[in-house]
Amino acid sequence: MSKAHHRKKQPETVRQQLLDVVARLSLEKGPASVTLDAVSQAAGVSKGGLLHHFPNKLSLLDGLFDDLTEKFERALAGRMRDDPEPKGRFTRAYAAIWFLPEGMADGEQWKVLTVALISEPHLRERWRQWIERHVAENVGTDSSLDAILVRYAVDGLWLADLLGAPTMDTETRGAMLKRLLTLSRT
Known part of the structure; x- marks a missing residue:
């Protein structure tokens, strides 16, 4: 045997x-x-x-999507729970997780998923629905133009990191995050 x-x-x-x-x-x-x-x-x-x-291969990518978004959900919930200020709470949690190098432990897997999101319409739709759900859940606190601007800036940094755009030093990155977090409160 x-x-x-x-x-x-x-x-x-x-x-x-x-x-x-x-x-x-x-x-x-x-x-x-x-x-x-x-x-x-x-x-x-x-x-x-x-x-x-x-x-099949798509179910593998769906599995990776599910695994990473579940981890992201837990990280978001933790950050939001620890933030006493309701206005912009979701946006600050979103920024902290994506913006800081140590914010998301599975950064390399997120790079893979991002490439898959670009090439797989099915996964793009799932991500769009995920974002829309969270925006709708936080419409009263995170729907200001400034909050939207912060989330788009964070998405831009995420893409720049993925593409290996010129990197920022830690001090500049920290200053940018501080400015974005301040903006999320307005």
């Missing part, structure tokens, strides 16, 4: 391992390198095991 038959099943661990491999392959070799065969081989999981969790 093989070791596989004696190995304790850990479906969530295997699922996360597969998502991590998707992100790593995409970063190292580009999104085109993400095939079911390449992912199963790199993860050390049988193709049947992979198909049990993700039946």
